[in-house]
Amino acid sequence: MIVKRSIWIPFLAALLLLMSFQSQDLLSDSSILFPDQASSPYVLPYPVGKAYICSQGYDRRSTHAGQEFFYAVDFAMAIGTPITAARNGTVLAVVDHFGDEEYGFTTHSNYVIVDHSDGSFGRYVHLTRNGASVKQGQIVSAGDLIGHSGSSGSPGHPHLHFDVTQGNSLPSAQTVPVCFRNTIGHPNGLQSGVRYPAVLY
């Protein structure tokens, strides 16, 4: 019994120390983590002139608590709201046959994924049924219409979930921090409850 304890205690201590370092790194809101806004290749994923409230930002109050989704953002918007490309790329995948009442983020969400050809992928999730306006293989530029928002996979809360992953697109991939060059300053990433206007760029 004593022998076992002597083995496990240092092991657990090391594990906890490692988890604490990792947690500090991922949860830090230091602007060091975030790319420069003015030179960002990303614009807000909706048309210039529109403004929507970020219902979940990098402060991760709710469903983005898991490590994979640390850097995902949600924009509250009615079903059928136009969604535009946040960055130039090629459409990698399109799913839009699920209904807005169907539940399950990874199993019943409609989405469009855009390959940015630098190892990163933009994911536009919870589109409405038949809500994609692009096809696989299509080249898109930032600002192009790519679909219409909905609540598929997330019934009862119509919104656009947008994130950028690095190195892997689906289904469970690590999101990375991005900022959007055509809106108000957000040096620590978008924050929940703030309305972000999309201005000319």
Ligand SMILES: [Zn+2]
């Ligand atoms: Zn989300």
